[in-house]
Amino acid sequence: MLDYDAEAASYDATRGGVPRAEAAAGAVLGLVPAAARTLLDLGCGTGIVTARLDRPGLRVLGADTSYGMAATAARRGVPVVLASGTGLPVRTGSLDAVSAVWLLHLLREPGAVPGLVAEAGRVLRPGGVFVTTVDKDAAHDVGSDIDALLAPHLTAAPADASGLVEACAARAGLRPVGETRFTGHGQGRSPRESAAALLAGRYASRISPRGIGAAELAAALEALPAPDEPRAEPTYRVRSFVRL
Numbered sequence: 001m002l003d004y005d006a007e008a009a010s011y012d013a014t015r016g017g018v019p020r021a022e023a024a025a026g027a028v029l030g031l032v033p034a035a036a037r038t039l040l041d042l043g044c045g046t047g048i049v050t051a052r053l054d055r056p057g058l059r060v061l062g063a064d065t066s067y068g069m070a071a072t073a074a075r076r077g078v079p080v081v082l083a084s085g086t087g088l089p090v091r092t093g094s095l096d097a098v099s100a101v102w103l104l105h106l107l108r109e110p111g112a113v114p115g116l117v118a119e120a121g122r123v124l125r126p127g128g129v130f131v132t133t134v135d136k137d138a139a140h141d142v143g144s145d146i147d148a149l150l151a152p153h154l155t156a157a158p159a160d161a162s163g164l165v166e167a168c169a170a171r172a173g174l175r176p177v178g179e180t181r182f183t184g185h186g187q188g189r190s191p192r193e194s195a196a197a198l199l200a201g202r203y204a205s206r207i208s209p210r211g212i213g214a215a216e217l218a219a220a221l222e223a224l225p226a227p228d229e230p231r232a233e234p235t236y237r238v239r240s241f242v243r244l
Helices: 019-031 067-075 112-123 145-154 164-169 193-198 214-222
Strands: 039-040 059-064 079-082 095-102 126-136 176-185 235-243
Touching: 019 126, 019 176, 019 235, 039 112, 059 067, 067 079, 095 112, 112 126, 112 164, 112 176, 126 164, 126 176, 145 193, 145 214, 164 176, 164 235, 193 214
Parallel strands: 039 059, 039 095, 059 079, 095 126
Antiparallel strands: 126 235, 176 235
C-alpha cells in the first residue's frame, strides 16, 4: 500500500492532473440530482477532483484518512475532515450526495467495501445518491501489449467489481439509478511508465506478480516494443445509487 502522506506532493502529476480531474468531476456531477445541496467526497485525496465538484447551490466537503492528502486538499480551498469512510462524523440522513472516486478498488481488507457503502447509505437522506467509480482496474485493460503481459498477474477479485458494489448497495438500502463513463486523460501509459508504476507500488490493487518478481516483470514491460510510447487511455465507469 502506498504511503499517501508521502505521495501527496506528486500524486496529481502522476495521475493525469487537471484534465482527468475535470473529466471525473463532470461525470460525478452528471449523476448528482440538480436539487442536491450537500455532497461529501470520500477519499478526496489532494482535492483535485473535489474542488471541481462546483455547482451553484451545492456545498461540497471532503474526507480522507491521510493527513498529507487532506492538507493538500485544504490548500486547494476544500473543506476537509480527517475521517475513514467507514466511520464518518456525520449525522444519519443528513446529506444529499456522497461520492467516492478511485477509492473502492483500494479497499482490499475484508469488509471494507461493504462497510463504506453501508456508511454512505447511513448518512444519506431518503432520495440522496451515492456516486462511485467501479471496475477501475478493468478500465486499464485497453487491449494493448502491456495488458497481454500483465494478464496472468491481475488481481482475481477486484474490491470495486460492479456486481459486488451493487450487492453491498442493496444491503445498505440503495438501488441503482444511473451510470456514465469518462476518459482517463493522461493515463495511457507507456511500457516504461508502467514498469515504474509497478515498482513504485502504484499497481498494488491491480497486479500481484505470480511466479515472477516485480523487478523481473518490470523488466519485461520495458522490453516491449516502443517502450516510451503511451498506449490508449482508459475509460472509467461511474455508477449512482439512490437511498430508498
